[in-house]
Amino acid sequence: MISFLSHLVNGLSLGSVYAIIALGYSMVYGIAKMLNFAHGDVIMVGAYISFCASQYWGLSPLVSVLCAMVVCTVLGIIIERLAYKPLRQAGSLAVLITAIGVSYLLQNLALLIWGANPKVFSSVIGFEGFTVFDGQLKITGEVVVTVITCVAVMLLLTWFTGKTRTGRAIRAVSEDKGAAQLMGINVNFSISLTFAIGSFLAAIAGVLLCSSYNTLMPTTGSMPGIKAFTAAVFGGIGSIPGAMLGGILLGLIEIFGRAYISTELADAIVFAVLIIILLVKPSGLLGKNVQEKV
Amino acid sequence: MKKIIALLLAAVMMMTACAAMADEAFIIGSIGPTTGPYAQYGSAVENAAKLVAEEINALGGIQFTVLGEDDQGDGELAVNAYNKLMDEGMDILLGTVTSGACMAVASVANEERLFMLTPSASNDLVNQSGDQIFQVCFTDSNQGAGSAEWIKANRPDAKVGIIYNNALDYSIGITNSFENTAAKIGLEIIAKSAFSDDAAADFSVQVAAMKDAGVDFVFLPIYYTPAITILTQAKAADYAPTFFGVDGMDGVLEVEGLDKDLVQGVYMLTPFDATATDEMTVNFVTKYVERYGATPNQFAADAYDGMYILKLAIETAGLTADMSYEDMCEKLVAVMPTLQYKGLTGDMTWSADGTVSKLPNAVMIEGDHYVSAE
Numbered sequence: 184m185i186s187f188l189s190h191l192v193n194g195l196s197l198g199s200v201y202a203i204i205a206l207g208y209s210m211v212y213g214i215a216k217m218l219n220f221a222h223g224d225v226i227m228v229g230a231y232i233s234f235c236a237s238q239y240w241g242l243s244p245l246v247s248v249l250c251a252m253v254v255c256t257v258l259g260i261i262i263e264r265l266a267y268k269p270l271r272q273a274g275s276l277a278v279l280i281t282a283i284g285v286s287y288l289l290q291n292l293a294l295l296i297w298g299a300n301p302k303v304f305s306s307v308i309g310f311e312g313f314t315v316f317d318g319q320l321k322i323t324g325e326v327v328v329t330v331i332t333c334v335a336v337m338l339l340l341t342w343f344t345g346k347t348r349t350g351r352a353i354r355a356v357s358e359d360k361g362a363a364q365l366m367g368i369n370v371n372f373s374i375s376l377t378f379a380i381g382s383f384l385a386a387i388a389g390v391l392l393c394s395s396y397n398t399l400m401p402t403t404g405s406m407p408g409i410k411a412f413t414a415a416v417f418g419g420i421g422s423i424p425g426a427m428l429g430g431i432l433l434g435l436i437e438i439f440g441r442a443y444i445s446t447e448l449a450d451a452i453v454f455a456v457l458i459i460i461l462l463v464k465p466s467g468l469l470g471k472n473v474q475e476k477v
Numbered sequence: 478m479k480k481i482i483a484l485l486l487a488a489v490m491m492m493t494a495c496a497a498m499a500d501e502a503f504i505i506g507s508i509g510p511t512t513g514p515y516a517q518y519g520s521a522v523e524n525a526a527k528l529v530a531e532e533i534n535a536l537g538g539i540q541f542t543v544l545g546e547d548d549q550g551d552g553e554l555a556v557n558a559y560n561k562l563m564d565e566g567m568d569i570l571l572g573t574v575t576s577g578a579c580m581a582v583a584s585v586a587n588e589e590r591l592f593m594l595t596p597s598a599s600n601d602l603v604n605q606s607g608d609q610i611f612q613v614c615f616t617d618s619n620q621g622a623g624s625a626e627w628i629k630a631n632r633p634d635a636k637v638g639i640i641y642n643n644a645l646d647y648s649i650g651i652t653n654s655f656e657n658t659a660a661k662i663g664l665e666i667i668a669k670s671a672f673s674d675d676a677a678a679d680f681s682v683q684v685a686a687m688k689d690a691g692v693d694f695v696f697l698p699i700y701y702t703p704a705i706t707i708l709t710q711a712k713a714a715d716y717a718p719t720f721f722g723v724d725g726m727d728g729v730l731e732v733e734g735l736d737k738d739l740v741q742g743v744y745m746l747t748p749f750d751a752t753a754t755d756e757m758t759v760n761f762v763t764k765y766v767e768r769y770g771a772t773p774n775q776f777a778a779d780a781y782d783g784m785y786i787l788k789l790a791i792e793t794a795g796l797t798a799d800m801s802y803e804d805m806c807e808k809l810v811a812v813m814p815t816l817q818y819k820g821l822t823g824d825m826t827w828s829a830d831g832t833v834s835k836l837p838n839a840v841m842i843e844g845d846h847y848v849s850a851e
Contacts, residue, residue, distance in 0.1 A: 186689055189714075193681040238734055291512065299516030300771065301702045303734040323713045396678045397709050398702050399734075402514050407678065441682040447643050447671050 185319045190442045191435070196326040196395060198434020199333035203388040204411030205418065205426040206340060207381035213421035214357040214377045217275060220282040221262060223408015224289035225382050229255045229389030230399050231297055234304050244307035251386040259382025260375055267378075268371070286405070293401035301400045304393035325395045332387060337427040340380075344423065353377055357421070410437075413457050419470025428468060502540035503791065503798050505530070505784070506562035508582065509574030513549035514674070515700075517728070518776045519574045522596050524769050525761075525777035526571055529784035532764075539788055540798070548573060552581030559585060567591070568802050569809070571783050574776065576600035576617075576646045583607045592806040594787060596779035599724075600646045601654075604831040609806050611813050611831040613779045613786065613822070615748070617647060620723050621654030623837035624696065624746055628721065629664045631839075631850070635719070638668035638692030640683045640707060642699050645674065651698035651723055668692050672703070680707045681714070688716045697722045701729040708739050724748065728774030730845055743842045744850055748822035748835060749778040752846040758821055775822070782820035789818055 204226060211219045229251040236247035266285050270278050310324035344350040355363040356373040364370050392407055393399050410433060418429025433453060440452035460468065507526045509519030523545040530541040544565055546558035555578035559570070570586065570593045573579040579598035586593055587607030595603060596613045599620070604610060615623075628635055639655070642648035652669075659666055668690035670683040684707060687695055695711075695718050697704050704726055711717070722729075722745035729740055731751075751762050751772050761781055765773040773781075793816060794808040814829045823835035840847035 186685055189685060190682065193679065197679050234734065294512055294516065298771075299511070299520050301517070301705070301732060303705055303732050303736065305734060305736060321713070321715055325713075392678075396706050398705050400514065400702065401516075438679070438682060442685070446682060446686075447673055450673065 185316060186442075188316075188320055190438050192320070192322055192326055194435035194438035195431065196329050196434070197438060198431035199329045200388055200392050200395070200407065200430075201411045201414045201433050202333050202427045202430025203336055203384055203391065204407060205415040205430040206336060206423065207384040207388070208412050208415040209418075209420055209422065209426040210340070210377050210384075211381045212415070214353055215267065215278075215374055217267065217278045218282060218412065219378075219381070220279070220408070220412075221285035221289055222381065222385055223404035223406075223411070224286050224293075225255055225258060225262075225385040225404070226389035226392065226408065227293060227399075227401065227404030228258060228289060229386035230304060230393040230403060231293060231302075232386075233307065233390050234302055234393075234399055237305070237307070238302075244309065248307055248386075248390050251390055252383055255382040255386035255389075256379045259378040259385070262382075263375055263378040268374075290401045290405070297401065299401070301398045304397045304399045306394040306397065307390055308394055323395075325391070329391045329395065332391060333427065333430075336384060336387070337423060340423050349373075349376065410453070413454065416467055417457055417460055419467030422467070422469045422471070425467055425469035432468075501798060502534075502542040503787075503796075504566050504568045505541050505543050505787065506559070506567040506570045506572065507543055507545045507780075508548050508555055508558045508562070508570065508572040508578070509545075510550035510578075511545065511547040513551075514702075515550040515575060517774070518597065519547065519550070521774050521777040522572070522574050522780040525765065525773060525780035526784055528764060528768060529781050533784065533788055539791055541784070541788075543571075548575075548578050550575040550578055552578050555579070555582050556585055563589070563591070568798070568805055569594070569787060571596060571780065571787065573598060576603055576650075579603050579610075580606045583610045586610070590803040590806045592802070592809045594783050596783040597776050600650050602646075608831070609810050611827055612833050613783045613825075614775075614833070615724065615835070615837065616832055617650030618654035619837065620746055621651040621656075621698065622658040624651070624698075624721065624723060625655050625658035625662065625664055627746070627837075627839050627850075628694065628696075629659075629662050632694060632719070635664075635694035636690075636692050637664060637666045637694045637696060638670070638687045638690060638718075639666060639696045639698070640670050640672070640680070640687065641697075642703065643671040643673055645699070647700075647725065648698050655696060655698065678706070680710050683707070684711050684714055684716060687711075687718065688714060693718045695720050697726065699723075700725040701727070701732065705729065705732065705735065705739070708743070712739065719744065721745065724775055728772075728776075730842065731772045731774065737845055740842050741844075744839060745842075745847075746837050746839050747775055747847075748838055749775040750840065750847050751778075761821060778821040782818070782822050782825075785820060786816070786818050786825075789816060 232254045233247040233251040236242045236250040266281050308324045308328050312323035314321045352368045353373045414429035414433040415426045418425030437453050441449040507523045509522045511519040526543045530543045534540050548555035548558045555573050559582045574597050576598040579595050583606035593610040599614045599617045601616050601618050641652040670686045720743045724747045726745040727747040794812040813827050818825045825833050825835045839850040841850040
């Protein structure tokens with residue numbers, strides 16, 4: 184029973200990291216209708232910036248996280264301006280390939296700047312955690328902070344896109360770019376803003392990911408990036424609660440699959456579940472089934 | 478027309494320039510992952526090989542030119558890299574760095590008769606891929622068997638568990654020979670848990686499996702990157718067994734940002750100690766740090782030894798740089814089993830099938846260096 188609970192806690196924690204990454208994927212897909220494959224690598228950059236800030240410049244953990252957020256947000260806007268904006272009228276395949284290119288560019292830049300050797304990321308969370316059931320089950324500070332952050336981010340994003348003017352503008356652009364422009368919405372600004380938010384979330388995800396699983400390498404972001412993309416599709420890409428649900432379910436399936444079925448087949452199970460869900464419900468768990476009008 | 482003639486002339490000049498270069502120096506190819514998840518290993522080998530080439534060239538005798546190519550640890554890319562280096566006139570290959578890629582290259586090189594000395598491809602099958610391939614490092618089965626024997630001799634009551642990477646030839650090879658030897662000498666293994674490369678982020682399940690089975694001695698036949706995460710997650714779960722790594726664990730102390738408390742008391746089997754005070758080690762470590770700003774790991778030390786072994790073999794066999802690589806290969810294959818070499822990673826001799834014989838050495842991490850574990 185205790186081991187079941189401990190797997191549950193670990194699954195929630197891993198799932199929450201996936202969920203935060205998936206939210207970034209989902210937001211960008213929703214508005215730009217493109218898969219930003221470089222998202223996973225922005226996570227890696229965020230973690231490196233936070234690492235540098237605390238290790239080399241001697242800043243406190245909290246300030247190092249702020250640094251990572253600022254750098255990633257700016258990076259997201261720059262990537263959008265230089266790599267994606269010129270292709271806004273081009274086919275979706277061109278943008279997709281560009282995104283893969285940006286992903287490799289970021290990975291190799293990181294290799295150039297920080298080298299191939301892994302770095303150990305010391306957790307930015309000072310809170311030690313606590314034990315329950317007479318000390319049998321330990322819940323670390325990282326788990327608590329990750330899960331709380333994930334829920335907070337989801338609620339904030341729902342509020343932002345539902346209640347604020349800018350947020351509603353983003354939703355309008357995502358539904359119909361042309362009509363939104365005719366209504367006086369600045370489409371380019373809305374898209375840039377979405378990329379900024381997505382990259383901001385990537386910085387948070389990077390710091391949380393590396394706080395729990397502490398080795399940092401230029402390839403650190405790629406696998407979580409792919410898993411989170413899966414989570415976004417799983418939950419219904421473009422949907423904010425969907426990304427959250429997909430991420431958490433994916434984390435739980437991964438950990439429970441590893442614990443009770445096979446440590447070796449965990450990834451196969453994760454992706455098999457994705458295939459089944461997509462066969463039964465092609466738009467994902469909470470995705471909207473949009474009819475194409477001809 | 479003029480342009481074409483000019484281009485042709487330029488091409489001819491370049492070719493003669495290349496040929497001239499090839500006649501003076503032995504062209505040593507170095508293939509290994511210098512990008513991707515294993516980049517730290519390939520870079521270490523290439524860096525060390527280039528450093529040693531300068532050292533040897535400065536002596537004035539045999540001259541070496543080292544050409545490095547990246548294979549990301551992948552067999553197909555390694556064969557491409559091999560073909561590229563062959564086009565550039567490679568005489569001998571110091572490589573490749575990882576076992577899987579090495580076997581892919583060895584079968585091609587065996588047909589073409591190019592001599593290979595791998596600094597670090599430790600899989601047992603590497604030597605079977607060709608008669609012209611020799612190893613600098615231990616084979617995996619030596620390491621697995623050596624680890625099991627050490628544990629049986631020094632910790633007879635240990636409740637042993639294994640966490641290994643089932644997507645890595647290196648890890649599987651050591652695990653298999655560890656289990657076989659353990660069964661032979663009566664060392665009980667009570668838990669075994671695997672992970673695969675792609676899922677190498679979260680080890681909470683593997684750590685829990687060890688803890689729940691009551692394991693107090695965890696054998697880690699893996700590289701240090703996942704090992705660090707395993708140590709961290711074990712600590713987070715309040716689980717403190719003895720950890721025992723193999724040579725892939727070497728270099729862990731040099732990882733930037735590492736909380737050294739995490740690795741205190743970790744054992745490992747490694748032939749190289751960068752903190753040793755003998756002249757050879759100090760000289761190499763100082764030069765390496767000066768040039769590359771990082772302490773050399775075991776892969777760098779293997780490459781260092783590899784270059785000096787090549788020098789010794791070339792001198793003993795009486796090779797000259799203008800010979801064809803096929804002739805060099807036949808002479809080197811004949812001379813390797815007769816050599817005795819004393820290097821950074823121990824005293825070595827070779828059997829005719831290419832396996833190196835040297836003593837495994839168990840160490841323990843104490844403070845920021847290794848101490849002998851005996």
